[in-house]
Amino acid sequence: MRRWRWLETGLRRVRQGWLPVVEATLAATIAWMLATRLVGHPQPFFAPAAALIVLGQARGQRTRRAVEVVLGVAAGVLVADLVVQALGPRTTWTVFTVILLTVTLAVAIGASSVSVVQAAVSALYLVVVSPPTESLVPFRFVDALIGGAVALAASQLIDARRPLAPLVAEFRQTFRELGDLLEEIAAALDHDDERAALAALERARRADAAVQRLRDAVLAAGEAVRLNVRRRRHLGRLRSVDASIRQIDYVVRNVRVLARAGVTLTRHPAAIPADLPTAVRGLAEAVRAGGEALAADLTGADTDADRHAARAEEAALTAVRVAGRLFLPRPTLPLAMIIGQVRATAIDLLRGLATDDDPTVLDRVDEAIGLATR
Template sequence: MSGVREGRRRVGPAVRAAAGRLRRGWLPVVEATLAATVAWMLATRLVGHPQPFFAPAAALIVLGQARGQRIRRAVEVVLGVAAGVLVADLVVQALGPRTTWTVFTVILLTVALAVAVGASSVTVVQAAVSALYLVVVSPPTESLIPFRFVDALIGGAVAVVASQLVDARRPLAPLVAEFRHTFRELAGVLDEVADALDHADDEAALAALDRARHADAGVDRLRDAVQAAGEALRLNVRRRRHLGRLRSVAGSIRQIDYAVRNVRVLARAAVTVTRGDAPVPTDLGAAVRTLADAVRAAGDALAADLNGAEETADGHAARADAAALAAVRSVGRLFAAGPTLPLALVIGPVRATAIDLLRGVGVDDDATVLSRVDAAVTGPER
């Protein structure tokens, strides 16, 4: 009985985890299922192909790519099918179908041709699979060549349309949500660092550092979300006017990336400070917490800018500006009161993060940002 109970204890969390993943990822499952089914129906009923293997296959391949890359992948799938069919037809005519030498020659020539023209891995695989299918399963004839090509075209087109339906009304909404999530996560890291400094807790500082090391994934998701939003806007004629807004925000991602790296450096410095023998200055945690407020305000500013709320974005940007400079002033005063190596390790990333935030929200030009931050480090509050 104990073994059964132990098995249930192990299975229960696994089932709950699987159910959670399904709740979060149900949309791609439905999207892929419907797209493949629709592609099959169009190929059989519209084109009249009795075995439209490449229609649902192309739909699934395109949908398997990240958002923002699906138009390009759809074109690559169609080209891959065309290349594979052409090679397979020529080789079968010369060597006959379903022989070892035919399979060897088709794969060799198809892959070599795709690599020689600089095709992506998706195109290489699709060309090879298309050629191999025609050689082994259904040897091509003159009438089969357009069928396979049209099947791939249908599947790719259905996948592109399906991928845009969810975000058709609000194509920028996923990007706005990703911006908010990334900045909340970064601010959360800074809050944990501040708590660790307040209590001189080296274990808490190590936990904050571990969390900071995973923040890079947020920047990668932001880049993917920008690509996806750009693709959605280009396909949506009525909303293409938002492309300029998207470009202005996309330019901030580099500064966000720098900010994430500097926060990681700051978390590492906090570990050094909390593990040292010297007492942690009482205002150091407050300064880092103020920097967290600046991060939140910067995220709100960029999200509002994407939503077209310019006045709201300006208000959040002003809050980010004030909070970032306040954090720099606080650590500057601490450093002036008694410069030590641990404090020097902290003031650098606080200053650098403040610069990244101010550049990201675009309040001033770069030279002005540097001058204002340097003045905040060494001078009194203005």
């Protein structure tokens, strides 16, 4: 039974991760073919190796890391080729000289520690394993450059037509999950269920990972857009979204505090106001509409973006209004905390949706909750 479960898990992982497998396989094979047929190198090991190293970098950092890795590996290969021809292969002095020069060169160009190691290992392989060449033409240096160039080209093919599509999908998923979390908190409050409230809190503590995924997706989209001249008009939208993520991070933190206060409230002997779950559900609706607004803005659907943003604001202000009516004289501390977090979440959500730092957001929210404004 355990064997079948392992097989099922493995097949699921393959279904989810088949694209990088195909990408790496094709890039390495094409790099090998180009190095063999164009350069005429009979054993172009470093062409597919460089392609695999570059594709191993995370999307969003791939261009910068790719240039760094290609230069580091190619320089290591070039240094090793020259030193082997001068001192001979497989000697202690050759190993010492190659490692010293390769690491020094990689550090001098500001390579990361990972790239320094990759360059040194590539050079060391050339000294210890690969036979030396008699030609003065640096075949292996050219092979590494070919592999890196093929990897860069391959990494852009997936996002060539729709470079923002993965980011749009990530926004929708993040806001949908956050809305579901708020619904879970509301259900726990509705039934005064401490166990359900604790489960919601545990889920809220893991929500930071979603914000990091958004940041990574923005980096990846920015890389794809910059390398695609015809798509660079999207850069302005990406800068706007990047600024919104800070507010989204605040929203996630507010929801986590709200979930913690919900646990405390379910442990309190006082009855939970019937309208409190309604306010939290209104906030969930606002979050979902906000995610649709940001996704529509990324795709250039301005009319839809405005419509969803208006729906998000209406739902957020309604949630704040309902929560404000529960702030009676001498409320319990956890109730006061939840009301405060409903207000804070609405403020940060609406600021994240604003095209600029709208100074009236705070006034609109405070007016809805019943606080006096200046």
